[in-house]
Amino acid sequence: MATRAFGTTPPARAAVGASVLAAGAGTAFAFAVGAVTGVAAGLAMPRGPVTTAQALALLLGCLAAGGFAGAAARSRWAVLLVPAVHLLAFEAVRYGASGPTVDLPRFDTAFGVLAFLVGRGVVRPARAGPAGRGLLAGRRRVPPPRR
Secondary structure (H helix, E strand, C coil): CCCCCCCCCCHHHHHHHHHHHHHHHHHHHHHHHHHHHHHHHHHHCCCCCCCCCHHHHHHHHHHCCCCCCHHHHCCCCCHHHHHHHHHHHHHHHHHHHHCCCCCCCCCCCHHHHHHHHHHHHCCCHHHHHHHHHHHHHHHHCCCHHHH
């Protein structure tokens, strides 16, 4: 029976522990990327993208952030959760802003419904699409860790 030195772990256990730790750190980084980009977008444009340049900057920023997050997380769940964290951070930052597209939705008038659709209904899917695509591309770009 072979003995091992005190304080060492078998190689298989060490590899599993390292990969679990790396996955947790990557997922945390992916969520941090989503939160930071949501806060940055909320501070830069609290009423959403108003000009064409703002819309393109938001789409490209979400695509790049999704790529970084996908490379870090390497999980399909990140495709759903990182854009959700981004949107939650964006909504939390613009909480104090006032205007028809950022206030509480009012569905008693046609203008209230239109403001809701333009302010939230169009921007959210337009933002989540590039972020999800970037997450998938980043996930495929980085090879899985060796075990």
